[in-house]
Amino acid sequence: MTASQMPLLSAQDLARTYSIRRGMAGRVTNVRAVDGVTLTIARGETLGLVGESGCGKSTTARLVLGIERPDEGQVRFDGAPMPGSGSPGWAALRKRMQLVFQDPLSALDRRLPVGLQIREPLEIHRMGTPAEQNARVAEVMEEVGLQPHHADRHPHALSGGQRQRAVIARALVTQPDLLVCDEPISALDVSIQAQVMNLLVELQERLGMGMLFVSHDLRAVRQISHRVAVMYLGRIVEEGAPDEILHAPAHPYSQALVSAIPHPGKTARRIVLQGDPPNPADRPPGCAFHPRCPVTAMRCRTETPLLKPRPSDGRRVACHVAQGEVAPGHVGQLELS
Amino acid sequence: MAFVQIRDMSVAFGSAPALRGISLSVERGEALGLVGESGCGKSITWLAALGLLPRSAKVGGSVLLDGVELIGASPSVLEPVRGGRIAMIFQDPASSLNPVHRIGHQIAEALALHRGLTGAPARAEVIRLLDQVGIPDAKTRANAYPHELSGGQNQRVMIAMALAGEPELLVADEPTTALDVTIQAQILDLLGTIRRDTGMGLVLISHDLGVVSETCSRIAVMYAGRIVEQAESAAIFANPSHPYTRGLLGAMPPISGPRQKLVSIPGSVPEASRMPQGCAFAPRCSEAIADCTRVDPAAVTVEANHLAACIRATPAKTGTRTPERVLA
């Protein structure tokens, strides 16, 4: 790799554990929200991160942005390690990496006109004179397709799509190198989802930022990403090109995910996963997916599979069965009932 | 006569109309999908039917349940209907469950009201219901408070509560938006199973055509307080006759094939208080013609059992009479 090919962002073995105290009794439980995640994002590349609720996607996003410190592992941005949260170096980095939130309404201060909020990063990082800031705000608003008069509106006076555009404009106003979108469309209406996805694709192509796109909607991820990583309970269980994963998912969880995509006129049966969504505070031993996995084998219960290229086609997947290391079992469902 | 017959129902909050004349019917055992953008009035329709809107809402029209009028009915008529004959699953489970009561208690309340179950039998039934909706370890979970459960679990508690009264019709208001795909699949599956087993009717409210299409045999598309298209599921996808329906379908990212720019519907739903002249969709419609801003189009029969309220929709050549389910 030459210098320019060096990934914009690389994360190595990130892990993050939260302690939560339950009630006045004060029993402390540890929640391992992220458990050894490694990922890289190049300039101009979009990485899609999918997985069900609570699997650690947002935590990964926060770790990658340096909003939180990983307990283990390291994040390197532009080749340099991430400075500690709150330090001057960290604050300065904020203008180079930005976050787009899931729910635009709650990510915006409902008491300030959006124009002022879009401008805020410039004020915080003292970028330019007030006049220049105004010009930049106007420019970025146009970029995301907001009209100048929208600047004076309060968030609630904008439509969902316009709100998310405002959030994106706020993220883009400092011309960041990395944009992390944490479920930017799941709170939106179908027709607005399309608007926002179009916008993100277009902006990313035009501005060439690196982008981490977090979602649980595989359809949307396919629409946007160059590469997709599937997460389950704090780990990446599969990684590959969107169409590969969507059409030939290797990991049983990915398979369930893909089969669950609702589709007009669909005929294929979906794989309905049994049991509860996993509880990160009570992580099963071995492969974390094994209690819900339709093809669990004995080994899955004891040995955690590693994310590595599959011998057959080089797909990176963390599954003993997909790797062909063991034969698929059929005991999973019986055990649960 | 249909099991539930809504005729020309309108709802207004102050001077802002939220529903502008809706006619809809649901047969026994039928699964009807109700789709449309956020705020188009999907929830209101059924809240109004059951008399659950705040007093400030002005409700007009008629809702007949087996021929009994519900609009303006006395509490003694409405109370047995609510939860007993027509049950509702609300949109936002976390805030729709009382935070200070155990979920088992909340379900048991419905059992006591509609099935006269109390004490141990009620408790057994609560556990059976929770089990049925797929809450593991139902015995202990029955004693949990809503905040101790995840969003998905609360959603399933809502479903169990709705099922407790053994309703003849279940109105499920976006039962899966709060959930991720795998759990959504579980829930849809469950609803299908119950329907098959008990012959319960289902109204599935959603804004996701994909979700509705998998569950329902008939779909009604709503826009700005009106039903703009109504047909069998397959027909909607095969032959969407209203530009809004087409917009909804186009906005869905394809699952295969080349990736291209999605066709989004520009603009947003008009505010209730500032409804445009003519067709409410006209300002956003790429196919609008001059007449669209003048005439509010009536529904026309595009083909058998397929109605669309668009000025450009061509009526079926076969001169079928307007079916019973008239659109306003």
Add this chain to the structure above:
Amino acid sequence: MAVRAQALLAQFGKLPVLMLIAVTWLGFMLAVAILADLITPYPYTQMDLHNRLSSPVFMGGDWAHPLGTDELGRDVLSRLIASIRMSLLIAFGATIIGAVIGVTLGFVAAHFRGFIEQIVLALVDFSAAIPFLVLALAVLAFFGNSIVLFVCLLGLHAWERYARIARGLAISGNAQGYSAAVHQLGASPLRLYGRHILPNIASTLIVSMTLAFPEIILLESGLSFLGLGVQPPNTSLGNMVGFGREYLSSAPWIMLAPAFVITITALCISLVGDGLRDKLDPTLT
């Protein structure tokens, strides 16, 4: 600015009748306070000992003293005007001081949590456990009869309530999206709390300020009752009521005029407070 003013005016026109009356009354009180020196018929300390306890017009007095005179022959109307000014000053001042201190400490607690939060909470408990009498005594004893200090003291009285509210709301505000968003933009705590959280919790604060307002007027009158309130020759509504109580049966006008003003003003303020809660929320307009 002009647009704002116009908008305000337009809003005023839309107020319900009750609110309109309340706002008008408060505006009137404010005008009286500001113009006190111009509209007062006599200096409020001017005595006319030959003309003590003369009745107001509506009880058969003459127009020289429309509201009668007090036990030292001072014009009740003039004293009422001076009292309105003093009481508004005290109530406004104290409310604002209490709110500023309370909100600041509440934010500090919410921001740092842990040890510092416990310290602030201990201060809150402390302030709640100190009988107000002792606190009043402290100021009177240490700083003497100074209005500024008196206002500060009354401000101190209610700070803990704001601290509690501000802390609670800031903690939940911190957990909200907008605050996380602003934080990750690299904003300083000052910006976060000053520019974002404060405006977001303002309506709750303002409502509790409108509740504190009559409370402070009452508190002051309670102190006057105990002889620790606003001290002669100054006067305040509470002070007039406190000193006038002995004349309740012989010269009720001394006390009833200020009591009436207190009650009506409190009523109007709480009406306005309830209205403000709705008006202040941009999502509701």
Add this chain to the structure above:
Amino acid sequence: DDRPEVTVAVQKVSNSNTLEMLSEQSNVGARIYTSYAEPLIGTDWVGDMSLKPSIATSWNRIDDYTIEVELRDDVKFHNGDLLTAEDVAFTFGPDRMWGGGTIEVPEAVIAASRRSLPAFDRVEILSPTKVRFHNSIIDPVLEGRLASAIGMVVNKRAFLETGDWMTWARMPITTGPYRIADFQADSVLSLEAFDDHWDGRPPLSKLRFVETPETASRINLLRSGGADFACDIPPDQIATVEADSRFEVVGGPINNSRYTIFNKSHPVLANPLIRQALTHSVDRDLIVEALWGGRTTVPRGLQWEFYGDFYIADHENPAYDPDKARALLAEAGYAGEAIPYRVLNDYYTNQTSTAQINTENWRAVGLNVELQMVENWGQISEGEPATRGIHDWSAAASLPDPCVQMPGSWGPTSNGWRNGQWTNEEFGPLSNELETSTDKARRIAIWRRMLQIIEIEDPAYVVLHRNASFTAKRKDIQWTAAQSFVMDFSRHNWGA
């Protein structure tokens, strides 16, 4: 028992929470103690305030230093004990007054005893009904001192049995016409008739003093039938009470005068011209007329008619003369420097109003007097002497001779003199001479000169008016108010 029960609403029952007059030396105490306790020598409270026989049937000066007292032999204590000379000696003995006896006496009590009986030597028991009081110096008014509240005779046996001074002080065993039935601090003192009283059955079966701090509450209590008497009625309320024909207000001026005093240590007040200006701008007549409804009088300086030969009838108060005050200020070169005036909130009746009137009058002549409301006497005397300016005071005399009141308050041994409040080279020696001289003519001359100095030439204070005490009562009760705070509920002052 068909005798009436009577309830008296008072502002305060006892400041000190005790009923022992050695620790309760206050106007408040004066009101209650005569009902349950008696000094050896009585006072004709509702009459001319002259001394009269009580437990003592007679008292005679043996010499300048000694008084022999003859006791009744039929006086019973409330516990049934017969009073003997032993009890009298004990009353004035170390156990109760001086310390060093078997029981520990609070320092404050000892100090109070010393002050009240400055040169007391001892009591000599001659027989069970005869004692002699020995003084170490000549004291022209020793009889008067024996008649004062501190001389209330106590029961030796009961005292020693109680064993603790403070416990005793809350429930003393004495000889008065009523016996203490119940005393709750800051609340109520209930007395009941002591039918074995030497003077015969008292007229009331029960007598209660109920503490009612609020004036309005006292009046309301009276009006609603909850009380038969309401004390400490401000003049302004008299009309209110009397508006109801069932009630009347009795009482009037008492031998207590209100005056306002100046601190010579204050840099501005050091100049006598300025103090004179202050005295000339006080409008006493207006105050008496307006605030007191003319129900009290302005004394001629700090002296009372009952001083007899010592009453300087031609002594004049500084006249109310604003022009003269202005002239004095101009002469003094006064330029508006602030003079602090510390005022308690109606510690004295009408105090705040009076202070406001005076301040306005002072302002009118150009004196910049700053009213500072304070909360207790400690705060009045707080700070460096130079920071204190003006404050209010009152003076009372119980003896027909100025030799106690004036030297005690203003002489070289007084607190004020010692802390620089007011000193005067000429006044000091005169004051000493007034106290010890036996030459009456000389003493009268000295007294005249002293008044001239302290009130006119180098004013230490300005006299305002005599205090008045007003008591509201049921009209149908025949009862006379005393010229003091004392309330006489003996059978001589009660008729139905």
Add this chain to the structure above:
Amino acid sequence: MLHYLGTRLLRATVSVVMVVTFVFIVLRMSGDPAVVIMGADAPPEAVDAFRTAWGLDQPIWVQYLSFFKAIFSGDLGQSMRDGRDAVAVVLERVPSTLALTVPAFLLNVGIGIPAGVYAALHRNTAIDRFVMVMAVTGFAMPSFILAMLLVLVFSVNLGWLPSAGQDSWLNAILPIVTMGFGGAALLARFTRSAMLEVLGQSYIRTASAKGLSWSAVVWRHALQNAAIPTVTIIGFMLGGLVAGAVVVESVFSWPGVGRLLVVSVSNRDLAVVQAIVLMIALTMVAANFVVDILYGLLDPKMQSQTRAARA
């Protein structure tokens, strides 16, 4: 639990120490107790003797330290006025204070809460308006005025009730009504808004949708939720119960703790004031505790608060 209790206790201790220190400083620095108690005319020797007797002649910090040491050994000292044990002096008054405050508190709750609920349920009707106007009036009227008006009407004019004193239970009625009115007004206001808030929640709609009658919805679903914020206010009231009666006790000459506080403060009777203040502080602590427990009972979230604040 232990951790929670520990923090709680530590904090309470810190606040109590602060309170005690503050009171000490204020009382000591604002007027010499010797002069205040002995009076202006007392000879300097007597005043000095008093100072020595009570240790007032020692440096202030020595007094402070020895005072604290005594407190920790459970000795609050004696009243400087009459030498009695400060705690005994205060405890003697507690029953009469409670005799007023407890019924007044019950009145607050018994009138305030139903009135607030009723007003909320009949929002914007004449009844609602009436309740709220009464509430604000009650809230805005100085209690001594109310007290005096009550006395004028019921004692002086009608002669139904005694106007002051403590002779029978009849005496307690007017003070209790006076104190009850203001508190009830406050509670009514808060309860109404809490109730309105709750009635707007989705779970109320869910309860109706279940088929519950409106009264069942209100009783079983709304009230408990509305009680949660109301309990906070009640907590404040509980804490202020003891000291809150100063004015009313004065008007009705009711010898309670409030009066004692006034008298002791003006006499600078440190030990008694401290005993009262300590009692108030402890009531506060206890009231906070009660409120917490009530919270726990009313709001299950409090029992198991998982503050997984999602930043």
